[in-house]
Amino acid sequence: MIADRFWELLSKKVFAEANEAELKEFEELLLHRSDWKNTSEILALLAHQSQPIEKNNESEQAFEKHIERLKKTDIDFIGLYPEDHQTIVEEERSSKFTKWALPIGVLAIIVFIFLIIKNGIVRSDNTTENQPPLSQVTTKPGSKTQIQLPDGSIVWLNANSNLTYDKDFGKTLREVKLTGEAFFDVVKDHAHPFVIHTKVIDVKVLGTQFNVKAYPNEAYTETSLIRGSVEVTVKNRSNEKHYLKPNEKISVANNMESETAGVETHSKPLILTETLTYYHADSTVIETSWVDNKLTFQENETFRQVALKMERWYGVNISFADEEVAEIRLYGSFTSETINQALEALHEGFGFNYKITGNNILITK
Amino acid sequence: MRKPENIRLLQQAIACFDDAQAYKQLFLLFYPSLVPFAISIIRSKELAEEIVSDVFIKIWEKRNQLDKVENLSYYLFTAVKNKCLNQLHNQQNRAGININDTTMEFKSLYHDPEQKLISAEMISQIQQAIQELPPRCRLIFKLVKEEGLKYKEVAELLQVSVKTVENQMSLAFKKIGTAINFKIHHLSHVFSKN
Numbered sequence: 001m002i003a004d005r006f007w008e009l010l011s012k013k014v015f016a017e018a019n020e021a022e023l024k025e026f027e028e029l030l031l032h033r034s035d036w037k038n039t040s041e042i043l044a045l046l047a048h049q050s051q052p053i054e055k056n057n058e059s060e061q062a063f064e065k066h067i068e069r070l071k072k073t074d075i076d077f078i079g080l081y082p083e084d085h086q087t088i089v090e091e092e093r094s095s096k097f098t099k100w101a102l103p104i105g106v107l108a109i110i111v112f113i114f115l116i117i118k119n120g121i122v123r124s125d126n127t128t129e130n131q132p133p134l135s136q137v138t139t140k141p142g143s144k145t146q147i148q149l150p151d152g153s154i155v156w157l158n159a160n161s162n163l164t165y166d167k168d169f170g171k172t173l174r175e176v177k178l179t180g181e182a183f184f185d186v187v188k189d190h191a192h193p194f195v196i197h198t199k200v201i202d203v204k205v206l207g208t209q210f211n212v213k214a215y216p217n218e219a220y221t222e223t224s225l226i227r228g229s230v231e232v233t234v235k236n237r238s239n240e241k242h243y244l245k246p247n248e249k250i251s252v253a254n255n256m257e258s259e260t261a262g263v264e265t266h267s268k269p270l271i272l273t274e275t276l277t278y279y280h281a282d283s284t285v286i287e288t289s290w291v292d293n294k295l296t297f298q299e300n301e302t303f304r305q306v307a308l309k310m311e312r313w314y315g316v317n318i319s320f321a322d323e324e325v326a327e328i329r330l331y332g333s334f335t336s337e338t339i340n341q342a343l344e345a346l347h348e349g350f351g352f353n354y355k356i357t358g359n360n361i362l363i364t365k
Numbered sequence: 366m367r368k369p370e371n372i373r374l375l376q377q378a379i380a381c382f383d384d385a386q387a388y389k390q391l392f393l394l395f396y397p398s399l400v401p402f403a404i405s406i407i408r409s410k411e412l413a414e415e416i417v418s419d420v421f422i423k424i425w426e427k428r429n430q431l432d433k434v435e436n437l438s439y440y441l442f443t444a445v446k447n448k449c450l451n452q453l454h455n456q457q458n459r460a461g462i463n464i465n466d467t468t469m470e471f472k473s474l475y476h477d478p479e480q481k482l483i484s485a486e487m488i489s490q491i492q493q494a495i496q497e498l499p500p501r502c503r504l505i506f507k508l509v510k511e512e513g514l515k516y517k518e519v520a521e522l523l524q525v526s527v528k529t530v531e532n533q534m535s536l537a538f539k540k541i542g543t544a545i546n547f548k549i550h551h552l553s554h555v556f557s558k559n
Contacts, residue, residue: 003539004535004539007535007536007538007539007542008532008534008535008538010538010542011518011531011534011535011538012531012534013508014538015509015515015516015533015534017516017531019517039542039545039546042487042545043538043545045539045544046491046541047510051471056397059392059393059396059397060393060398062392062396062397062414062418063389063392063546065414065418066392066418066422068422069418069422070418070421070425071420075422075426076423077385079424107470128543154521191382206382229377229381229382231378231381233383241374241378242374243374243377243378245383311371320420333539
């Protein structure tokens with residue numbers, strides 16, 4: 001009978017149904033029966049092995065049948081995203097597609113060759129009129145700007161950043177490319193999702209307020225959501241998707257390779273979702289305070305991270321003569337202060353020294 | 366067990382983005398287990414498929430609230446059960462839930478090749494042990510392991526006591542554990558000979 005109790009306790013433990021007393025009892029049972037240990041481990045492993053999702057033709061057919069039934073109701077079923085709809089349409093047509101695949105493929109190659117030749121000639125003529133006209137806004141270190149996009153959405157572009165969009169903006173998608181940092185207030189338009197492309201992530205939204213920070217010289221690309229909802233796709237993680245709720249922030253490492261190389265350059269995991277940070281003094285959201293002309297750093301930021309922000313904010317170069325100083329943790333908030341005033345305040349609060357030579361600042365112990 | 370966080374993401378995608386692709390994924394994820402579950406109550410494949418489809422139509426219709434569903438697995442199984450019972454009631458054929466002769470099949474176990482502790486042979490041994498479980502025991506084991514339901518949720522879903530779920534789970538573990546034990550002893554015996 002003791003064996004029956006063992007199986008009961010084991011199954012409870014494995015599926016997190018056991019209370020403390022039962023867990024203790026289980027451990028004691030194992031002490032007496034070491035031969036059960038192996039079995040316990042194997043069963044625990046088995047129970048938590050997740051099944052890979054295999055393609056199941058029967059279910060796929062059932063889904064198509066299901067959609068037919070759904071369409072007969074008066075419930076509207078059209079995926080909001082054109083590509084979502086396409087995937088379903090594509091599958092319906094798959095048999096017809098194979099018939100035409102070869103001739104279309106041949107045609108595509110001919111067109112492709114033609115384009116290569118044509119482009120070759122165009123290039124030798126030194127004309128660029130065939131390229132899609134781009135709108136590009138760039139800010140220098142120390143300056144910020146506000147842009148209104150053709151759809152009415154407003155973008156605040158932080159220092160040392162670049163926002164690009166082409167003439168097709170708004171035709172099917174509202175697409176922009178971003179390096180650096182921007183705060184978006186996107187006008188709602190369900191038919192035309194708004195997509196921000198950065199180096200490591202794509203952010204897709206319908207209409208919301210949020211901040212994207214994608215500076216190449218920082219360890220993480222961050223997306224902070226103020227209201228609405230956004231979909232963040234991590235590009236080099238086989239397009240892994242994350243969804244943010246208001247007041248949440250997702251940080252994605254700019255250099256994913258460090259994981260495989262085993263180099264510990266990141267103190268945080270490669271992808272991390274957390275809540276936004278509030279500056280304790282006046283409960284400003286730190287991630288977006290720059291929009292209100294505030295330079296804010298939170299309590300757990302190192303001087304090295306803060307220096308990057310200050311460099312962009314004031315358009316200066318900051319270097320450290322001492323590694324130890326670079327690692328001290330600073331906090332503070334500046335609005336109209338000059339770089340001299342800001343450094344003086346930090347110097348008083350955190351006890352380091354500094355030397356300003358023109359645009360260059362050297363931090364010493 | 367399905368990863369609950371994946372299901373949550375699908376829920377959010379459907380609720381916030383009307384994401385048809387996520388809806389399809391959710392359907393494909395649950396269809397293979399919901400239909401046999403419905404068949405075990407209503408005894409008709411056709412009706413069972415219709416009921417599962419109806420439940421998913423409701424899901425799409427009320428998709429804006431989908432984000433608020435805490436445990437979607439439990440929600441779906443309960444919705445299917447209730448629809449089945451309503452149907453039976455309408456047919457004036459109230460047999461109640463009798464899952465003793467359920468036709469529910471257990472998905473073949475997944476063998477992770479990198480998992481050295483468990484050999485492919487052991488998996489087939491375990492597989493056989495699961496197939497030999499009494500139908501009700503197999504169903505309960507499946508709802509806990511594959512669908513990630515809590516004992517209490519399974520008890521409510523199947524209208525049995527939590528103690529029954531505990532007993533059936535113990536039985537399942539005993540049968541599977543014994544199969545493994547046999548394998549371990551058998552192997553060590555073979556090795557000691559060489």
